[in-house]
Amino acid sequence: MMTRPLLLGTNLKMTQTARETAAFVGDLVRAVSPEPDTRLFVIPSFTSLPAATERRGDARLWIGAQNMFWAPEGAYTGEISAKMLTALGVDLVLLGHAERRGLFHETDQDLNKKVTAALEAGLRVLLCVGETGEERQYGVGEETVARQLKIALHGLAAEASSMLQIAYEPVWSIGAGGSPATPADVTPIAARVRATLDGVFGEAGAAVSLLYGGSVDPNNAAGFTALPEIDGLFVGRACWTVDGFRATLAAAQSGRTG
Numbered sequence: 329m330m331t332r333p334l335l336l337g338t339n340l341k342m343t344q345t346a347r348e349t350a351a352f353v354g355d356l357v358r359a360v361s362p363e364p365d366t367r368l369f370v371i372p373s374f375t376s377l378p379a380a381t382e383r384r385g386d387a388r389l390w391i392g393a394q395n396m397f398w399a400p401e402g403a404y405t406g407e408i409s410a411k412m413l414t415a416l417g418v419d420l421v422l423l424g425h426a427e428r429r430g431l432f433h434e435t436d437q438d439l440n441k442k443v444t445a446a447l448e449a450g451l452r453v454l455l456c457v458g459e460t461g462e463e464r465q466y467g468v469g470e471e472t473v474a475r476q477l478k479i480a481l482h483g484l485a486a487e488a489s490s491m492l493q494i495a496y497e498p499v500w501s502i503g504a505g506g507s508p509a510t511p512a513d514v515t516p517i518a519a520r521v522r523a524t525l526d527g528v529f530g531e532a533g534a535a536v537s538l539l540y541g542g543s544v545d546p547n548n549a550a551g552f553t554a555l556p557e558i559d560g561l562f563v564g565r566a567c568w569t570v571d572g573f574r575a576t577l578a579a580a581q582s583g584r585t586g
């Protein structure tokens with residue numbers, strides 16, 4: 329099995345002004361010195377992106393956007409294109425977060441257009457998949473993530489896999505009202521994600537990193553990174569402070585090394 333880097337990043341969601349993000353990113357790059365095989369990222373709001381890319385300086389920290397539109401430009405009031413993001417020095421775009429799917433009605437077909445446009449523009453993509461609590465109750469979690477992946481990744485060339493990261497985030501585990509998944513919950517779905525990536529990309533699918541997200545914190549992080557199918561963590565609330573980020577990173581690393 330190939331060794332993929334350890335990835336750890338946070339989605340700041342709709343928190344932090346540009347000034348607050350500048351302070352957070354500045355403090356973070358001073359506070360953490362990741363191992364060479366570790367890759368960190370921060371995904372702030374659109375208005376904080378210039379501050380974040382400036383403050384990370386030459387630190388090995390990817391800065392990501394929380395969404396984008398698929399058209400390169402045009403009459404799409406309120407939307408942001410991939411080119412607008414790359415022009416700011418943004419490395420990555422988050423697509424298909426459960427809050428975008430649930431609150432803003434993004435479909436897998438929309439995501440297929442967004443993923444394709446982002447990769448064509450040279451952005452890395454972090455694509456989120458995950459079943460709702462109801463889908464879980466009916467026992468269709470694996471089918472749900474397989475369907476989400478097959479549609480969102482439809483038509484991509486095998487080379488696209490090197491710019492793709494997947495986050496498995498069960499909807500029922502996300503946010504203050506969520507209950508964390510256990511590693512035992514994650515294992516079968518992660519295996520299905522890997523099998524689906526093999527189906528979509530063939531051998532090149534092995535290049536795609538798979539992260540777990542949903543109520544991750546320093547106490548449970550190691551249990552997820554210890555799983556052979558999991559390459560990292562996508563974290564919300566627990567990583568919104570530098571201390572929380574540092575503690576989660578330490579736990580993630582300890583899980584990996586056993």
Ligand code: PGA
Pocket residue numbers: 339497501502503504506541542543544562563564565566
């Ligand atoms: P949480 O958020 O860690 O606060 O549950 C995770 C996410 O929404 O990606």
